[in-house]
Amino acid sequence: MSITHDIKRHLKLGCLFLFLFSGISCAEQNTQKVTADKVLIKARVYTVDVNNPWAEAVAVKNGKIIFVGSNREAQDYIAKQTKVIDLQGRMVVPGFQDAHVHPLEGVSLTTFMGCDLIPLSDTETNPETWIDELKKCNKIDFPHDWILGGGHAIQDVLKLKRMPKLVLDEAFPDKPAAFMEKSSHSMWVNSKALEIVGITKDTPDPQGGLIFKDPQTGEPTGLLSDSAGDELMHKALQRSPKLQQARYEALMLSQDFMAKYGLTSITNGRVYWERGNLEPWLRAEKEGTLKARSIMALWAYPHLQDDFQLPKLKSMYRDDRDSLLRLSQIKFYSDGVVINNSAAVVEAYNHLIHPFAKPFGLNYFTEKRLAKYITELEKVGFDAHIHGLGDRAVKESLNAIESAQKANSKLKLQTRHQITHVALARKEDIPRFAKLNVTANIQINHDTGDYGTGVELDKKIDYKHVHIDDPDYWFKIVGDVDVEFSPVHPIIESGGRMVFSSDWDVSSIDPIVSIQNAVNILDGKMSKDEAIATAIKGYTLNPAYIMRHDDMTGSIEVGKYADLVVLDSNLFELPKQKIKQAKVLLTLLSGNETYRAKEYR
Template sequence: MKKTKQLLVMLLLSASSLALAGCLKNQPESTLIDETVAAESLADSVYINGAVYTVNTAQPSAQAIAVQGNKIVFVGTTEHVNQYIGKNTQVVDLQGRTLMPGFHDVHIHPLESASASTQFTLDEQQSDPEYFIADIANASANFANTPWLIGYGHTINTILNTTRSPLDILDEAESNRPVIIMEQTSHSMWVNSKALQLAQLNDDSADPIGGVLGRDQLGHLNGVLYDNAGNLVMQQALAALGNSAQNEYLGLVEYTLPEFAKYGITSISDARSYWQRDQQKVWLRAEQEHKLTVRANLGLWAYPELSDEKQLKQLAALYQNDPTKLVKINQIKLYSDGILTNTTAAMHEPYQIDLLGLYGNKGLNYFSQERIAKYIKALEPIGFDFHMHGIGDRAISEALNAVEMASKGLARHRITHVEVVDPEDYKRFLTLNVTADAQVAGEFTNPEYWSENSELIGDERSDHLVPIKSLSDAGARLTLSSDWSVSHFNPFLGLHNALNRAPEAITLDQAIRAYTINGAYTMRQEQLVGSIEVGKLADFVVLDRDIRTTPISQIKQTKIDITVFDGEVIYQR
């Protein structure tokens, strides 16, 4: 990867490259300054005539910026940026388009979502799992020599609404080799009899902590493993393949990072880094080999089944927070609960349908309130911030309680998903300095789909799901993220839905801040990136329009024209 100045000089020498995104041009001599007088002040690149969305309250907007090396050295008017232009300065005429900070996606699964370890994908729109038999059989033939067959796709409702046992269907597709298929939310796995056998699971097996073994009405295993019960078997499957790290690395550098650049994402938080599988080493390798085009904070996965004494010691040993590095291992990802659709989200009041036979029918906990507090007390002083999965109202209350019990105010903890929130807890996010991280890029989070949860939790609790406006009104710091691959990481889908989901819609400025400076805060890098300010690193994007004048009904049509990361152009449309 070439440095920006080298790239831009080469572009100047090429007549065919005099237009960067259709607007690159040399400036007339009358606009140049005497380089012998102030050569050190000349910029490598200058962007003029734009609608610069700074996300800086002290200077909300500007027309132009100048970049020298990897830093922004000027933010202001087109007229005054001329002092930074020399004969080798690349000038980009924005022609009224928006230039803004690069996007932060602070809850995303880059390694899992693009790994070739997933050998096939089912159509999640298919409502009859009997039709999956041919697809699974074909995949088995295509990957005949792998010890496990690993797939992804389908929804839990599709599996549960079948008239035949899910176990029988999968056994018909493949009976000689273990098969495991992750449901599209990742909160359940569909397995065949061979997989159950290798995992040493049978009708007499007890549910693991944070998980449930799916059963039929007679108590026999039905091939569905909920939450951590499925995670444990997936770990076994990936370990058997033996090449998951290489698959994850190739998926990251060959697909994911170029796609992030295409969508203007310059910082991410890996929301579930499986350190027992050495996933952190995949990120460190990418940085060492100079492949990274994002700043990445890793959230080390807290395994519910491990002993606290062993796990806390190992997590502490993995902490890395070198400010000169792109990769930082400084977050802990733990689950308080599961999800609504399979009734594992932890609720204050019982579900209206008893799907899993859980005690009290109020969902489950991966980590109890007391155990979360124990981990915060042990790891916060080291420097870890906690990234806590909380979907049900009880899970969110318990996570907030744990912070209140154990935090010394040193950390920047956050609760992600925040789907069903007790209104009594809205203000506690502000009081406890806990960030509310929400995902609204998926259409299923829009108000027109809220009623689909009514049969599980009733109309009242189904109303105002993912209450981003209510939380913002209560003073909570809000971040928006994708949870890819549950939803696509295109930030303009998230922006669009955030602005168009009344009665829980927020303003454009609130949504942009949630994707930029607020995300930078949760990653402890708001002094470096997240806004367009002099002295900050040059992580920014150029859009194909002025987003402030675009009707909110058209926000999702926005495209990225240019992405700049650390002063280097990494994408141009």
Template sequence: MNRPFIFLLFFFSSAGGLYAQIADRAFVNGKIYTADDDQPYAEALAISGELIVYVGSDAGVQAHIGTATVVEDLEGRLILPGLHDVHMHPLEAGTPAWGDCLLDPYEWFTDDLVDALVDCNPQPNSNGWILAYGHSIFTLLEDGTVPRFALDAAFPDVPVAVGEETSHSLWVNSKALEVAGIDATTPDPEGGHIIRHPGNGQPIGILLDNAGDLVLHQALASTPEIDAQNLYGLLNYSLPLMAENGITSACEARTYLLRNYVDTWQTVRDSGLLTCRMILQPWIHPELDDPGQIATLVDLYADDDPMLRINQVKVYADGITINATAALHEPYDYYWGLPFDTGLNYIEVNRLSNLIATLEPLGYDFHIHAIGDRGATEGLDAVAFARTQNGDLGARHRITHLEIVDEADYPRFADLNVTADLQVSGWWTEPQHWDENIDFVGPDRSDAIIPLKDLENAGARITLSSDWDVSTLNPFRGIQNALSRAPQQISSREAAVKAYTINGAYVMRQEASTGSLEVGKWADFICVDQDIFTVPVNQIALTKVLSTWVGGVEVWRSDELPVISRLEEALVAEDQLRLFPNPASDFLTVECPGQQIRRIDLFASNGEWVWSVNGGNSAQVTFTSERLPSGSYFLRARLADGRARVRPFVRP
């Protein structure tokens, strides 16, 4: 079907009457915030297949309701566009590959951390490494001990690597240093620093930033076991939790090619179990040569699947403030005695400029990590350089974090069309904690940590994201904190929601298809349990998602919502709705002879909805049933012509 015909179809559909398209499902008696400035609020929403066919009044939606339409009374509940989280780490957040030893960041003695690790009884992974996570770097640097020796006492013969709570440093024992080939003569890697004993120059067991990443590439190198753990975490933890939190589109903000992440995500997609529109962002490795990485990125580029794309790149300009590795224009007030006092660069500005200038003509947008003011300036400078080389290609670059920003750079975000991607969900970003940065950067640079209001007032496009699992995944915590962080708060509740919806869709290059609720866009939306536009600001974070829809398929439904099912369509003979090879199989294929299937719905024998899968108007639809419990079910196939066929089956 060509696009002009689609436009006419939806034009008549929105007008109602003779040409109104009959919906699969209609939602009535609600409050619907659309994020569309031409029609910000509505009462009713109707969907057919993967698309929205009506947004408007309860009276107007009646023209789209047919005998097979499922009508859901919202009872005044709020519907929002599907939420976008354009900076998160779902594979790393969910994988069991790190083990299950989580250390306490508030434990102040190194020996007590080691005791807790011993009590956890960690076992080596398939690469022979013991891994753990969660301590604070302050404990190791202020305790007066040599951190690797503390680990050596308990783990002398197996390499141990413990990730610090921010993920920007690694605590290792002597065996880990030996396996990684790090000793007193090893130079600092690009973008990292090996902390050494001031007396003998030997590594003390703390690896900052990319120095730690290089070790983790060995410890977490792809093996069948680790790949399986990564896949398990996505399917059983991260993706379900994202759906439960209303996330319908997201960006993985660090896709490690050296750890086989792309293949893991593709396996999820191929299985039909991807419940969120994803963009993967291959990470630029500071230690690898750029021509080789560029060649790899040319081969990886993929923009044709709306559920899984590779069209963005993640690059770090700098580190973080508490490590004294965030890149600053002026020296740190305190920097742990490190051999540099203005931070470091993972990728220095000339290299970053050339990478952007080379890759943006291929369709890649850059996601630039910058904590310090120099990091932000250099990110903007690199985009400006690419503009001089390529002209304005309409790129959707963004700089993320932006904890310290030079005031002179505020207007440059709008001038260069660079989005400011901010994370305000973490407690440490709230104004009452800003003075905790004073020891490192002084009072002047601590008085506007993440200058959200100033950037917004300067015309910058704002996105809000989580950086999960560094911060909570809950987007409503982000909305609440954005509104309550005076003097650097966002301008309105609507602006905060747009920062999670249409603005996120823009940086993902999908604002024409989602991010707002408009006729002809994908049916990506959520229903929540309270009106976030009217409740007190300090209650917004308590909002619960009741239902999450992606492309017309419900991927999450809370027990608080009533069961909705319409199985009154006549049951058909098994040869009219075939299910093969047999109900006991881990993968089942559905076929309606001579018909195209728009969608499959599965219901329990009591009529309770179980799940849906988009059929894409295919002759056959295959789905995984490996985790489907034994029992009696109804299978409903919604056909391309709007009719439905239903048959029961029993899974042994």
């Protein structure tokens, strides 16, 4: 059946339904002679509305949708002052909603962390050869007193024959320097940085982190994993007028970048409020420069005392749903990442990347403490946004949410908690997502990788040199364990809610990359059209649910905000391996243009 035939069939059924239950025909819908501000016509509108999935036209007034239907009926909403956009058969979908992005970090390598290692690590994996290029970063005018950058892989630094800090000491003998590796879960620092923050051989590991030390001398090597790196960066990036201006400028760059990919709602997946990362957002709200509905997931600091942090977080809650800025989620890290052996796992790792790695990973927040925080904060209205990557972290996060539900039984049906990443999950935990109404927020947006088909493990493989860019690194480091890797279909099949997101800047921000990857993952488990519909819903209506505005956005329905995206191709008509070639032509937030492609003028 053709898409055009499908559109007409659904329009006729919608008209029949309207007539039977209201006595009004489609031709009589606009009896009040309402004039639209803007009308999109001759489009292939995929609404994500199960009652009316396809349409030809959309009318908008005062930022909201007032009509969804046929081209003929849309004429009733057009007057002289109406802006009519003839889309010539192009596809319209609800604005994409990315439930896990890091906007400030996403552009940091061009702003306040401007020493970019990506070109170096892409061309040469031996950091010893980078020293001359690194020295050039001394000339950058940073908005702080540090040399900051990132983009390397920790495996490259681990292969050094000397302590990593000594390489940076050659490039930066007088200034503190710190570089974030590409997963954002470790820092490579020089001796001056260690000195300033007071890290010595006697410094204990912080909760949720590791200070890499020489096995013989105990001296810090210059690598800091997870929360150990976070705590150093808290000191390096303390607020100052110059840095706050740089952060605001970075935020403005990120707004344009996100709009380019059709994003109309986002969740800032880690707001370091003690550093000053919230202030640029508050300024943007005040100055009216936000280009997306923005949910802040306030960071829960592992090192802060509960009697200080819990009241502070409660005081920050803000959830005016008509505002473009809302402070309504708390970001917890249960664990770290597989590549650092810091993801929390049930069975010991197949390979440890360094002598001090923990065989079962680590916890930023223990299950008991996580349950305490969720129990307290959901009373105020906060939803938990939990980083749970390893199978033990997923299990403990579900346990903590279940414990909070028992403690706050009256809130059980009101909370909208989520676990993000879910890279590994035990089979017995898969049904618990649906049972506990916990959303799985998974990233499948890398351009390469098999997303869970597995590899044969070979004891002869030199696992020490497994690289983060190797699509099979999870399997080689984790080993042959009985888990589901990126369990997209198992969670959907068990009735769980699936959200797709990018975790930008860790990987591609483009939602259409994820949509193609979802089709590949679900191939053989559902039809291509069903897989595309599932993926689009995972980037529109489902994230709108965990952002608590699914009654206002996420689908193209009368009464909802006109958050819309125009694509150059109909995703349902593209071959499955060419879906990601589709491009955003136009992004509308409340009917207002936030992005227009140069080729679409």
